[in-house]
Structure formats: structure tokens, C-alpha cells
Amino acid sequence: MxxxxxxxxxxxxxxxxxxxxxxxxxxxxxxxxxxxxxxxxxxxxxxxxxxxxxxxxxxxxxxxxxxxxxxKGQSLLPLGFLRHLISFYGDSLQSLVPSYLEQSMQSFAHNQEQMRHYMRDAFGGMNPFAQFEDMGRKNMALFENAMKMFAPDLERGAKPEGGGKGDKPARTSSPVGGEQSKSDVAEMRAKLTEMQKQLDALAGKK
Structure with a gap:
């Protein structure tokens, strides 16, 4: 065709x-x-x-x-990956997941010939999965940088408004709110880490 x-x-x-x-x-x-x-x-x-x-x-x-x-039995999507993907529907991070997955798959597709070469060399004692792990780390770094751009307050906490001399400092978030933000960030990172593991497993099946 x-x-x-x-x-x-x-x-x-x-x-x-x-x-x-x-x-x-x-x-x-x-x-x-x-x-x-x-x-x-x-x-x-x-x-x-x-x-x-x-x-x-x-x-x-x-x-x-x-x-x-x-x-048909040609399974490419691990159950864990599917569950994590479903869990992002309705999540505050939902809008960022598509671009992250697309970048990951584009990176995989771009390097597929090199990956096939690694797989062939693996029979000579080389470990091709080290290349997948390196790609996974790069993808995660890209996504974390994007998250910092979209939601910097999650990392730094709310900044006071104003800042000029004589201005009263704005009220900052309460300790409870700060702990909640930290909890959200920790949960977000845990989800992304687990999803990256699933993507690495997906790459390994190829």
C-alpha cells in the first residue's frame, strides 16, 4: 500500500x-x-x-x-499503564498528559531504527534497555520542566502581591494549604514516575 x-x-x-x-x-x-x-x-x-x-x-x-x-492478543498496553491513564481523566493534570505521551512516543518512533540496532547487538552482550531508560529520564525531565512553567506555585508556594515600599505584604497561604500543595506535588510525581515505568515497559515490548 x-x-x-x-x-x-x-x-x-x-x-x-x-x-x-x-x-x-x-x-x-x-x-x-x-x-x-x-x-x-x-x-x-x-x-x-x-x-x-x-x-x-x-x-x-x-x-x-x-x-x-x-x-487479537497483540497486547501493547500493560494493565498498569491503562489504569494509570484512566486515573488521569478528570484530574487537574489531564490537559498535560496528551502532550507528554505524544512526546514520549515521538521520541520512541524517531529512534526506533537505533533501538532495533541495540536489540540486535544485545545478543552480543549489550544491554539495549539502558538506552530506553535514558530516553525515559529525558522525557521525564522535559515534562517536569513543563510542569514548572504551567504551575510554578506548586513548587514555590504563593508569592506576596505588590512588593513596593510601604506595601503591606499579602496574606500567604495557610500551613494547611502549603502542606496540601506539597502533597499534590508528591502525588503528581508519583503518578508520573509510575506512568514512565509503564512507558518504559511498553518500549521494552517493542
């Missing part, structure tokens, strides 16, 4: 009808989820729209593909 795989090419439009059939508008043919999965593996970009409403449903279709692949 070599459809629309060139750099900068427009994504192929797939339409999904009420009967759940998927229609490739470029080839004027109906396709299956397996076909779409192969398009992704071939580097062919596509978007999926609801044929009736015109809504972009690419995300739900990609999620469906993952569910189908997992059901």
Missing part, C-alpha cells in the same frame, strides 16, 4: 456511514479497520468524518483500531 504517503501530502478522507461502513474517497471503495491500521503502518495519513454530520471522528476510529488490535 503506497497511497498518499509522500511528505506534505493531504490526508486521505475516509467517511463513516451509519451502517459503520468506512468509505475511502480517494480509491472510491469501502475499507475495513484492518485496512486503516495498515495505512498507518505504511505512513499514510487519513482523517475520518461522519458521513451524515461531517464531524471529525478520527480519534474515536483510531481508538477503535487499538481496541481491535488488543483483542
Amino acid at each position: 503506497a497511497e498518499n504517503s509522500g511528505a506534505g501530502a493531504e490526508p486521505i478522507t475516509i467517511k463513516k456511514y451509519a451502517n459503520r461502513r468506512l468509505y475511502n474517497t480517494q480509491s472510491s471503495s469501502y475499507v475495513t479497520l484492518d485496512y486503516l491500521a495498515q495505512m498507518i503502518k505504511d505512513g499514510t495519513d487519513f482523517v475520518v468524518y461522519d458521513a451524515k454530520t461531517g464531524e471529525d471522528i478520527t480519534r474515536s476510529v483510531l481508538t477503535h483500531i487499538i481496541v481491535e488490535e488488543e483483542a
